[in-house]
Amino acid sequence: MKATVLKSTGSWYELEAEDGSIYQGRLRGKLRLSELDVTNPVAVGDHVTIEVEEDQTASITGVEDRRNLILRKSVRQGKHVKHHIIAANLDLAIAVQSVAKPFPKPGFIDRFLVSCEAYDVPPAIVFNKKDLSKGKYEKNLTELTRIYSELNYRVLHTSTQDPDSIDQLSSLIKDKLVVLVGHSGVGKSSLINAIDPELNLKTAEVSKSSEKGKHTTTFARLHHLSNGARLVDTPGIREFGLVNIHKEELSLYFPEMKEKRESCKFYNCTHLHEPGCKVIEEVEAGLINPQRYESYLNILESL
Ligand SMILES: Nc1nc2c(ncn2[C@@H]2O[C@H](COP(=O)(O)OP(=O)(O)OP(=O)(O)O)[C@@H](O)[C@H]2O)c(=O)[nH]1
Ligand SMILES: [Mg+2]
Ligand SMILES: [Zn+2]
Structure with a gap:
């Protein structure tokens, strides 16, 4: 029987079979070893084949090839870096940032976008808590929105207190398989609740002193929304570590650098200090945003 993975925590998986029934399942031994560099060989959104056992649990006997995926660096074991698959087979990935509490981190957005470009996932950026957009926060929001809109990325401003903005988000994700990623406390679960209150996901206030979230969502899970969207809520992450990207190919994933x-x-210019570099020329001429170039350099160093 075919099934979709709704949740993956440790050794048990929650699976939705084609007929809509839900099973708790585990991997057949052989599969567990097949992808050594990944912490989770089966991820949320994966299409799998299952066999239902006598005790009504399921054995996962195969995983179909993924159309695309969102990966991040997970743990380092000596020289070996392990990856974590956040979700697979996506129609859209949304980086959720908040206008304030916590403050937006362009470095996070840029790493997220590189990852989407590299793995063929359509991206969007949501700035939530726009009701807090005043003074310096508003200025920052305007500037970030300009930078990413000019690169033709879809940017949305939302607030759980503004029903029109929730409608916009709702129509953006309608009938799609979508993942929300971002720091803890930006309001990922709150946004899902705003679209579909029946889900009643757990949320928590951000810490008053640090303005950081409290890691309220503890595992990724796929939810069916009333508008036909299938939305993966994920735990807040601090950084978006990139994996499997070579230094020479990085600029392919910055649209403003790609053709330049x-x-x-x-031909193998890394746009760092090489003579005759067109990218550096464009940065100096103000045609490539210096903040994006700085992100490029930071990512380059981390690879
Ligand atoms: N002012 C304001 N607060 C919001 C908005 N959206 C969410 N919040 C608040 O932000 C806090 C964190 O929201 P959560 O939905 O728990 O955040 P999360 O991104 O799911 O956090 P993790 O599960 O820890 O990753 C809660 O106190 C929400 O009420 C908004 O649009 N405006
Ligand atoms: Mg949450
Ligand atoms: Zn160059």
């Missing part, structure tokens, strides 16, 4: 790199003197 062909005019660089060296």
